[in-house]
Amino acid sequence: MVNRGLRERLADELATMRASGVHKELLHIMGRQGPTVDIDGLGETVNLCSNNYLGLCGEQSVVDAVKAGADRYGAGTSSVRFICGTFQIHRELEIRIADFLETEASMTYTSAWAANEGLFAPLLSPDDVLISDRLNHASIIDGARLCKARRMVYAHMDMDSLRETLEASRDARHRMVVTDGVFSMEGEIAPLPDIRELCDRYDAILVVDDSHASGVLGPTGRGTPEHFGMHGEIDIITSTLGKALGGMAGGFTASSSAVIDYLTQASRTQLFTNSMAPSAACGALAAIDHLENHPGLTDRLRENTAQFRSGLEELGYKPIPGETPIVPVIVGATADAMKLSAELLKEGVFVIGFGFPVVPRGEARIRCQVSAAHEPEHLDQALEALRGVGAKLGIV
Numbered sequence: 530m531v532n533r534g535l536r537e538r539l540a541d542e543l544a545t546m547r548a549s550g551v552h553k554e555l556l557h558i559m560g561r562q563g564p565t566v567d568i569d570g571l572g573e574t575v576n577l578c579s580n581n582y583l584g585l586c587g588e589q590s591v592v593d594a595v596k597a598g599a600d601r602y603g604a605g606t607s608s609v610r611f612i613c614g615t616f617q618i619h620r621e622l623e624i625r626i627a628d629f630l631e632t633e634a635s636m637t638y639t640s641a642w643a644a645n646e647g648l649f650a651p652l653l654s655p656d657d658v659l660i661s662d663r664l665n666h667a668s669i670i671d672g673a674r675l676c677k678a679r680r681m682v683y684a685h686m687d688m689d690s691l692r693e694t695l696e697a698s699r700d701a702r703h704r705m706v707v708t709d710g711v712f713s714m715e716g717e718i719a720p721l722p723d724i725r726e727l728c729d730r731y732d733a734i735l736v737v738d739d740s741h742a743s744g745v746l747g748p749t750g751r752g753t754p755e756h757f758g759m760h761g762e763i764d765i766i767t768s769t770l771g772k773a774l775g776g777m778a779g780g781f782t783a784s785s786s787a788v789i790d791y792l793t794q795a796s797r798t799q800l801f802t803n804s805m806a807p808s809a810a811c812g813a814l815a816a817i818d819h820l821e822n823h824p825g826l827t828d829r830l831r832e833n834t835a836q837f838r839s840g841l842e843e844l845g846y847k848p849i850p851g852e853t854p855i856v857p858v859i860v861g862a863t864a865d866a867m868k869l870s871a872e873l874l875k876e877g878v879f880v881i882g883f884g885f886p887v888v889p890r891g892e893a894r895i896r897c898q899v900s901a902a903h904e905p906e907h908l909d910q911a912l913e914a915l916r917g918v919g920a921k922l923g924i925v
């Protein structure tokens with residue numbers, strides 16, 4: 530029983546989306562996330578759209594740790610952190626994350642979304658200014674909307690624009706600059722050394738959301754700061770445990786003890802919602818262990834990425850340049866990106882098309898994501914399909 534006016538309006542809007550080819554149809558995965566996935570009705574396809582960058586989502590030691598965690602701690606926490614939702618395994622994981630990132634402390638959340646949404650409002654007030662890259666992740670945008678500080682946006686990775694916003698906000702008590710470490714739709718790496726230099730010059734706080742870089746960038750997978758040799762130089766790092774680091778669920782904020790203690794007192798996305806399932810914390814710990822015990826994984830990811838990127842370029846595609854395993858190919862209109870994705874799926878390659886509002890209007894794309902778990906034959910199969918479908922649609 531849903532209000533008739535709402536039902537009719539939504540039905541109209543959904544019909545328009547279907548007619549213009551931008552309606553999202555959800556596919557159902559029948560087994561584990563891996564270099565290939567079994568899709569309901571389609572069978573096994575090469576998986577080029579998962580954040581499972583290191584393949585740890587299906588790694589047996591991680592799965593076993595999750596099972597053992599559920600046996601020991603039960604299904605969930607049935608409580609928020611400050612009542613009775615903080616388990617010993619949360620503390621163990623938080624110490625481990627802080628060691629991994631060389632920060633004083635960290636705090637887990639149910640997701641990186643929750644970490645970002647709960648970060649800005651407690652730390653900033655109307656006397657402060659929050660300065661955000663125009664292409665930052667939606668969770669940063671929403672987190673910023675919940676915060677009473679003045680908000681300013683700088684042009685994507687544009688240091689002149691960032692300098693102007695810092696200059697224009699000299700009267701603020703605190704300036705906080707926030708950027709994705711790796712931009713999820715572009716695969717670009719934020720110029721952290723330049724951003725840090727500007728933050729230092731203007732006494733601003735630097736926040737980096739490293740969700741697509743944790744476990745991925747840097748010689749040992751410690752993320753964008755390690756990539757630039759900037760350990761200990763980021764004021765606050767947020768990230769996810771739902772991508773390279775096990776792929777289950779969970780996120781965290783890592784910073785000084787004072788920041789983490791303050792968030793424990795005041796961050797609403799852990800004060801008023803259940804904490805991360807203990808079994809997920811066990812899985813994340815096992816994923817970090819696995820990464821540290823298999824240092825070749827990040828090299829493998831880089832090699833696979835280089836193979837796939839050069840293969841694409843040889844076919845005539847022009848992916849957005851970069852060195853991360855996010856390899857987007859811009860096609861323009863949303864319907865064209867959806868069409869390319871649908872045709873690739875028919876050829877046994879799973880890669881999703883993205884359009885507005887996920888990416889700017891006119892910049893619709895397919896986003897290919899490479900994993901260390903891909904074997905060369907998976908990437909060859911994907912490239913072969915891209916050759917055929919690209920020619921059929923007149924893209925290459």
Ligand SMILES: Cc1ncc(COP(=O)(O)O)c(C=O)c1O
Nearest residue numbers: 640641642666713740769771780
């Ligand atoms: C940059 C960035 N931040 C945060 C998130 C949210 O991560 P989670 O799935 O842990 O909420 C994502 C996920 O897409 C992301 O790309």
